[in-house]
Amino acid sequence: MSLSTQQLEEAYAEMLRIRGFEERAQELYAKLHFKGSTHLGIGQEAVAVGTRLGLQDGDLVAPTYRGHAYALAWGMTSFSLFAELLGREAGSNHGRGGSKHMGSAELGVIPGNAIVAANLPIACGTALRAKMDGDDEVTVVVFGDGATNQAAFHEAMNLAAVWDLPVIFLCENNLYSEMTPIKDAVKVDELSIRASAYGMPGVRVDGMSVGAVADVVSQAAARARSGQGPTFIEAMTYRYCGHMPGDLCDYRTREEEAEWKSRDAIEACETLLIAAGKTPAETAAIRAQVEADLNTAEAEALASPLPDPSTINRGAAAWMETSR
Amino acid sequence: MSLSTQQLEEAYAEMLRIRGFEERAQELYAKLHFKGSTHLGIGQEAVAVGTRLGLQDGDLVAPTYRGHAYALAWGMTSFSLFAELLGREAGSNHGRGGSKHMGSAELGVIPGNAIVAANLPIACGTALRAKMDGDDEVTVVVFGDGATNQAAFHEAMNLAAVWDLPVIFLCENNLYSEMTPIKDAVKVDELSIRASAYGMPGVRVDGMSVGAVADVVSQAAARARSGQGPTFIEAMTYRYCGHMPGDLCDYRTREEEAEWKSRDAIEACETLLIAAGKTPAETAAIRAQVEADLNTAEAEALASPLPDPSTINRGAAAWMETSR
Amino acid sequence: MSARELPYREAIREAIQIEMQRDPDVFIMGEDIGSYGGIYKVTKGLYEEFGPERVMDTPISEAGFVGAAIGAAMVGKRPIVELMFMDFSLVAADQILNQAGKQRFMSGDDFRVPMTIRTQQGAGGGVGAQHGQSLEALFMHIPGFAIALPSTAADAKGLMATAIRMDDPTMFIEHKTLYAEKDPVPEGEYLIPFGKAAIRTEGSDITLISYSASMLPTLKAAELLKTNHGINAEVIDLRTIVPVDWATLTASVMKTGHGIVIHEAHRRGGVGAEIAAELTQRTWGTLAAPIARIGGLDIPIPFSPSLEAVWHIQPEDIVNTALRTLKK
């Protein structure tokens, strides 16, 4: 699947939107507009955007706590995400969830999950529904390199394989789980080999290339839709920022960072667009438009109200008593 | 490692002792001498006995709920096991544990575990101690084919690999987890491939051959002792009996059973002994001696007292209150 | 509605069967529940009727398949999950407590989890420390699940049907020693609401509050109190511990002035603590004695029959506590 200029342009705008969102999130946090940590994916944008490009409308995604990129790529508005970050009533989760749990039933975004690997079994369930009902919908579930050492990863991989579920296991291998390098956490060189333990195909892909990601995802999706079951994809990527606010990244070298940044997916995409005939003025216009939209969304979110404390019961089951 | 006649003879006696114990346990249960289920390993004796032969004094074993064979192979007396089955004070666990939890600190038997795969992480811990203290002791942890789908399996395999722990993962693949055939539970043909997901060697062995098992276990132990880390062994075996009392085995065929019984490890061992020059009278004498010892142990256990209810606090921490 | 005698296990099965017939989104999964019919034979026959797609055997992956049920429920299914022994809920504890019970709230009411977890608990018969625990207090404490623990076949049927139809996660806790117990069970669709306790015996002297299999020694104790001591105990079966039927409990204790909560689970931090603490608040002024609690001893469940008998609640324990409470 090689991307058309139209697709490249969309991917470019989408990656810009994601990065712009993340940078604003970082600033909002630094300026104490919200608390409770947030996990950003600056540098990893191509994985989310390429994944969405490789799929169809109606396909589901189940992200992690580092999930803003997927929420945006699946069509959730930056306003609803800003508002959620800030704990506002207009947020995607009405302020109940926060940064780590953004989701949308309408748009097929299973809420992000703050427990490492916990969304993998859940994604097996959404895929199971599609299979049971004979729908050709695919679920892609996202997790990090470190998550492949967590119990739930194993059980979900095996269930999906043995039940031929239409699910794609998308591992964002950014080389670190928090501050721990992946080489201290596993003894294998490539995580994709883990797929073989379940009788599942495993493939490694350059996560800095939106086209390459779209490619393997669309192949995996075709496999899933034709009843052949799950695929494990290991996308090699890098988060430019810390794991969380305050993380100074002193567990890695500035050289390593520079090397990854030199392969920045947004810049690479821009180069492709220029090669395809776009002018620098045109790409600058896209950038400006994205910036303007984000600024508006951010300002509106900041101006929107917090939830009324009397509505604390929203989303509580009938039998939950909330009087003190 | 090919077995000497002396070793063959010991293995023969030990397998007879185990089978004789299991058959008596079955009968004691049927006659209502004890309750609460028991999981027997009739047919699987060669795995336990071969494993012990491949190891050294001081090496540890961590069995499952199907653990009598290992307890016996590690030198626990049949009297202490009969007494434990029967819930007597003289039992290996003073009647507190029962069939599924037999253990002995002195003999290096980590108690059997009634939660599938739960002893795998625990065995990583005993191996970690040896590594930390520079002892060349090895731990072998036992589990079934079905257990390889349980969360704890995964985390333990990875920890052992990444920390180069002196532990051997011994999978008794008896083709079924309870009533579910392994082919309904995993999509791979050989479980030993699962080792590759952790960067660990994996090997399949004929679990009906005590020599073959001793062989791979001693190689794995040598590896572990030299600091090269864990090995995964898949021993192909078969339980002639049901998973538990009352299991009629109607989920498998009589032909399959007959085929496995035709390769019975005890009979094979007897054939080897005869070939090595033992007379039928000599093997019969071994059989008779084992039977006589078991009969004595069983009778003594049946005659021994139940725990005095006033000692219910034995093994309770100081802060556990047991008044009502 | 006509009723016939049915054992507890068959009453549960009937409820599941009827709900599966009514609603194609209902399915069930668990270990060895398919053609084998489950270790305790609750699902026997369902595989034959509904096929492997709706009666699914699973690998030994409790966290995995509870999670899969959550996911399926979030997008419109109504899964029932069997956990073979309640002790195994602990390998799936994250999915149960951190996931199922929180999705609706964390999503701002965008996703719901209409899943029913069925499991069985209970000591007795030498099942030991890892196969006999009663863990309901854990699942009561963390908001998320409505929890039923039926003691009769009829209740089991009616509460199971209600659980399956509920839009939030429910936990349905059976007791292994009750499976063969027979009772008259209404035919056809039959629903019992959560949060409605049953008064099993009326009385005026003391209120005995229990649920699940502990109802048996409790009812026996009430008989002994009557016969041997002329004491009229009112016996209440909670049926569900989330929600609790405070109205029925309060009215009874206000009438009798005395109460005991009895359950097999460990006493410390058990459901009895919640009931006693809250009821004391609600009935203060009419209470003639503190509400007592009886539970399993505060040690792991011993295997040996001589110790297990001490660990377990006997009717005499209840009688003695009642006499002490009533200062007789």
Added chain:
Amino acid sequence: MSARELPYREAIREAIQIEMQRDPDVFIMGEDIGSYGGIYKVTKGLYEEFGPERVMDTPISEAGFVGAAIGAAMVGKRPIVELMFMDFSLVAADQILNQAGKQRFMSGDDFRVPMTIRTQQGAGGGVGAQHGQSLEALFMHIPGFAIALPSTAADAKGLMATAIRMDDPTMFIEHKTLYAEKDPVPEGEYLIPFGKAAIRTEGSDITLISYSASMLPTLKAAELLKTNHGINAEVIDLRTIVPVDWATLTASVMKTGHGIVIHEAHRRGGVGAEIAAELTQRTWGTLAAPIARIGGLDIPIPFSPSLEAVWHIQPEDIVNTALRTLKK
């Protein structure tokens, strides 16, 4: 013993450091606790002092490394395990509740598990529903662990040292909002026994019972009660919930006739239920009002600050409950 001001996190570190110096069998493991020093920096510097063999970074495998700690403990080590957030204890619940707490009893006292699980809990600051829970009630209910929840730096040091030296499993629960709180902390070896509560403020009108970070609103409430209402509250810090110091609690409530238990964990089925139910039994006849309980609301912890503030206990909630209890 001389004392200097030390923040809570450093007091804990000092206890671990001293115990590691004293006993070569003590080691610690967890996620990012090595050269990074832990997310909350409790273990900072230990890696440098004791090296990677005794300060072990682990993969994200809580069940795996808690299990490994159990195994090591069963054969003579004294491991300390850090669970980064207490919410993650649920992915290791089987190892904690079915394994660690039962090995000694099930083996007939042949094996012991001298392991300490360190973790931190607490809502506040937008950590949300999966990173702020207070789960101590789960671990109190199932017999196995002694459990400490220190509220001051000095207590944290003394209880940590005791926990490490204990021959049975202990759970040491820190609170994320306390890490920076300073107190005078004795230097050198310093041990506080489990089961000994601390009376923080003496008073004669009502007993306020709490622990961990909830001590802060509780002490604040006591001040408000005194200043605004002339009520003298006696404030007791439980320090350990297994075992509970019943003697101190009983004596206080017998003196004041009134009690409130306050904790951040959900009220339903929380530690407060156990304390209230048991204390009512023990002080019956001297109680002038039912023992009240205050806890986190019975819903998952909301993220938004406007809702989190309602979820959380405020000093005013305690004051109001005290006034109600005292009928003022």
